[in-house]
Amino acid sequence: MEPHRPYIDRIIDPILLELFATLPALMLTGPRATGKTTTAARLAESVLRFDKREQAAVFEADPDAALASFPEPILIDEWQLVPNVLGAVKRAVDADHRPGRFILTGSSRDQLDSQMWPGTGRIVQKSMTGLTRREIEGDPTRVPFIDRVAAEGHKAVAPSPTDLGLADYLDLALSGGFPEPLSYPPGLARDDWFASYINQLVTRDAQGLDGHRDPVRLRRFFTVLALTSAGIVTDKTLYDKAEVNRATAVAYQQLLEALFILYRVPAWSTNRLKRLTKAPKRYLADPALLCSAAGLDRIGIMRDADLLGRVIDTFVTAQLRGEVAACRTRPEFFHLRQEDGAHEVDLVIELADQRVIAVEIKADSTPTRKAARHLIWMRDALGDQFAHGLLLHTGPMATQMDERITAAPISAIWR
Template sequence: MRQGIEYTPRRATELVCDALQDTRVIVISGARQVGKSTLAERVLDQVTNSVARFLDDPAVRAAAIDDPVRFIRHDGLMLIDEVQRVPDLWLAIKHLVDREPRPGRFLLTGSARLLALRSIPDALPGRSETIELWPLSQGEIDDEPDGFVDAAFDLGSDLRAEPREFRRKDYLSRAIRGGYPEAVRRDTPRRRHRFFEGYLSDMISRDVKQVADIERTDDMRRLLALLAAQIGGLLNLSRLGSELSISTPTVRKYVEILETIYLIRLIPAWSANTTTRAVATPKMLFVDTGLAGYLSAGAVSDSLTGGLLENFVLGEISRQLTWSQTSARLYHYRDRDQYEVDGIIENNAGEIIGIEVKASETVRSEDFRGLRLLQRKLGSRLRAGFVLYCGQDSLSFGDGLSCLPISALWTTGSK
């Protein structure tokens, strides 16, 4: 166990411990520096007869490459950190857990979406469970409940939030800080800037090259900067290609790589038979708004601030969806008549929570335009529509519609 750094408890810890009771292989996946190894070591401390192998160590990696079958021999739980570094381990693990199918054999971590890597030879259907670890949530940072998603489906528009002393500048400051543990620990913007500078260079020089053979890595850096400048918008591959002077297929390949190494996430468009004019273009989400703020080089504009706060809100919801009791997925909505809803959370029963994000400290009736459209189209399927904004009050705007402070995302307790 690493010493000397204060540990922030992660909600994923319980998910991992539960999975170890009935699943042979548990994979903790997520971006570099989100705390996967630390979380895994914490879990190992609770398990007797456990052992850890770290593939960032050249000697350990050499042993795994030389004899993967011998490398994984152990009677108890084995942690293999950064497992994607030795793809041959994947087949050896599959062979072993097929012959000895007891739960809790392997705890694997990876800084890339393992099944998207061409070097990984096979999946482990029915044998493994993947738990995705995001950067720290605001609730994890502040020791708050992080229960908005469950409460929204449970209470609908009756959900109310306790007022907190947060204003627009406070939310923007949190967004720019981001959730990487190392960035959160740094006290000044200048020190966080240095962290993001090194982090991005490391990701492009190591992780990008591990996923694909990219010769012009400068294009990848420029693409990220363009995505940050257009944060909150739809993903327009042809426009990005034009601005970068590269082909649309190449831009698509680069975007897939950025998804694979957990720098961005694409939010699919939502549509139903009742909304046939919906556009199908996905929206791009930075996994961490701190990195997006760094890439925008401190530029300040209403559109950029609005996009950054929208990304911040949708990122917090995405984090909660990895641990909420409610099984749901996140979408966005936009149609050809210029109606849009920033976030749509749909559960397995087809019930929907609509989310609109506003960077202002006041709310107007017009801010519910997209949500009212969904209400007319969907009727009772729309469980509630919320405008999340930078003010402090929770107010009703008609049956099924209300505004809440953004802080409701993490200060609300679950059912």
């Protein structure tokens, strides 16, 4: 029997409790194996798992009657395997709007973007990522880093030095944010888990959404996405490197986005800045998948400066995205790059009040003021709209580089 693993408190826990006390139905979405079911089950009296064929069959026959036969609150796990259950939840909520009745989890957004989706106005969606370092080793109940920077600026960053360096951050990236492999020691078992995850992704998971996709070509496309994670790559470059045509590349990209494994960070635009590119940046949801798909270990990545930078960027962005569900500032993520490449900023985090936090990510232990030049340029161009600029680096110290510009260790996000 598998030993019981203690629950790791998640950043989203208090948000789900608050919402479930007011709303009748919630939906928790995110990549497979990130802990959605474990988290949601803490709110439920009944747990229904549609990846178990015998439970799914009952709801396929008569979803309304089946739903009414279980004590509430009811967790419906992998709802997309029996999509008709959404209609039953809709009808139950329409008939009785009491809070805290249903929570659904799913690892596919295949039907969520449809204009005919029956959950509109009845089921509130929240997204969940893999474990962040703050959940693993910090305080998940603390005010999110983005909210603290928005409110306090430089004071949000702890002045005490960190003992983490570049190799340590790379090890954290290689460990990823999936709960199960994090319980394994570094080595063969963990490596095989990620290899198996990718294999299942391009075979079973992808075929479940679109049975016409070639797993060999999809794996090749996924590898190219991994090697270009955190980069601005033209569509043509992407599908040429993957040796697929445009239509296939578009379909594969949509498929991986539907599985929450790939996400795009759009280009930021404003009339205060000119000649900005419109191309998005693409990220894999977890840096460990990048490393596994690339087939490189710590030493191999350290030998490739470009890939090392992509891994660190993907890791940092995953830490920040993991806090979004708990942020009261309602941040949205963008990037910025001028068409001539004169200025670029890795992340532009736009807040609900229209202010922005600009983030540069450097695999550098001693960044100079020159490394902050794009942040300074953006601050001067935006004025009061610029809340703060962060240069997140792999060194030990936090320093105030300029007005509203702070250089800080990456670990400032969770320490």
